[in-house]
Amino acid sequence: MNESLLVMKYGGTNMQDARAVRHSASLAARSIREGVKVVVVVSAMAGVTNQLLKLADAAQSGDIASANDEIAAMRTRHFTAAQELGAAPDSDTVREIREMHETLRQAVYGVYLLRELTPRSRDLIVAFGERLSAPLMKLALEQDGLRAHHLSGGEAGIVTDTHFGNARPLPGTYERIKDRLSGLLSAGVTPVVAGFMGETEKGAITTLGRGGTDFSATIIGKALSATEVWGWKDVDGVMSADPRVVADARNVDVLSYGEVMELAYFGAKVLHPLAVTPLQDSGIPLRLKNSADPDFAGTLVQAQPRDEAGHPVKAVTAIRNVSIINVSGAGVLGIPEVIASVFDAIARENVTLLMVSQSSSMSNVSLAVQTTDAERTLNALRAGVSLELKVEQQDHVAVLAIVGSGMRGQKGVSARLFTALAAADVNILMISQGSSELNVSVAVEAEHVDEATRAVHAAFNLGRSVTA
């Protein structure tokens, strides 16, 4: 039998300070000592990605003083962590962190001089969060008595397209990762890869979208035919609802790739929406585990769902900051070309539609989009469709979704959802059901989304172990 290989991903919370990094390293070390080969993939320290985005914006708007203040604060944070992990002032780790901060400072100064922040330069800047974490994890593994080597996403072989900010791996990436990491692994060295980032074929740094370190880990898992990919979290795994909203949310022990994608798409912050896609062909399992309780099995994500009779829904989730764009125009919208022009205009803008509904009279189409995309959507529609159409925007909306493969062919699930919302006095603005029958989603007023989530969670009895 082949020896086991695990890809272990550590998020921002698990990298937030020296103590967290040391603990994270000890979790990897435990498996390595049991004879398992491990590839470690790290995120930026908690809060660093947002800080980098903020300071890049400050530089673009001419406020180089506050950008430099933020860089200095981050630098102190990384140096303190290195020192607390035992790095000497003249060590490689300290030198590398100093050099990276210097390059970051220069890149940010370039943005300030040009007053221009392109998606490409934003990616270069924002990826420093992960690049700065990797040497800290390498150091912690070495302090634990292991041999380790850190690499950027590009150095590890992650090659992407040029969609800066939301890049996708190119097919050749899998071979390349195998080439780059196999030698280290067979020499007994643990690779520590900076997550969230890759590079184009020409070597420009790209990022994989917010939360993209999960995606890096599964890309690497596929490339190396890993036994499993483990995502270490600060929660027990995927919960039946956001535990910050629903106090009695419970861990879901098994989910299918499809179910977890729906949950991530509809706002469950616990996983990148595309993270499972590299695993789908091979059936490599993904496990989400709590770093504070490593012996707990967590959530196993695999090809097949595991349904329990009488529990069609496994989790309820919500996307906030949504807007509804209403397109209306009696008589005009019924014409197929007009409908096509609405979707064409949106497709050109690359806007993600969260929900779509069309009235049966065909005089009205409602589109739910992230509020950050609303203006672009509105402009595209006004420019690209018939003048006779009226386009309106409604803000302060949220989309709530129930997810579970047990809904397939089950009657009464939507009725139960609507009854729960009505009893909680929550008005429904839009309704949609995926044809896969993995989810039902509703748009509600944002101010009611938390109470709606709690009401739905209770109505489907999710506050208990949801699978046998």
Ligand SMILES: Nc1ncnc2c1ncn2[C@@H]1O[C@H](COP(=O)(O)OP(=O)(O)O)[C@@H](O)[C@H]1O
């Ligand atoms: N359904 C859910 N299951 C688990 N966690 C959820 C869910 N919805 C939202 N969350 C939140 O997601 C957080 C974990 O995601 P994130 O902070 O991105 O992890 P990390 O950065 O450590 O990888 C949890 O702390 C939890 O509050």
Ligand SMILES: N[C@@H](CC(=O)OP(=O)(O)O)C(=O)O
């Ligand atoms: N640091 C990146 C990538 C990431 O995956 O982070 P985390 O694992 O902390 O969610 C982000 O904040 O988007």
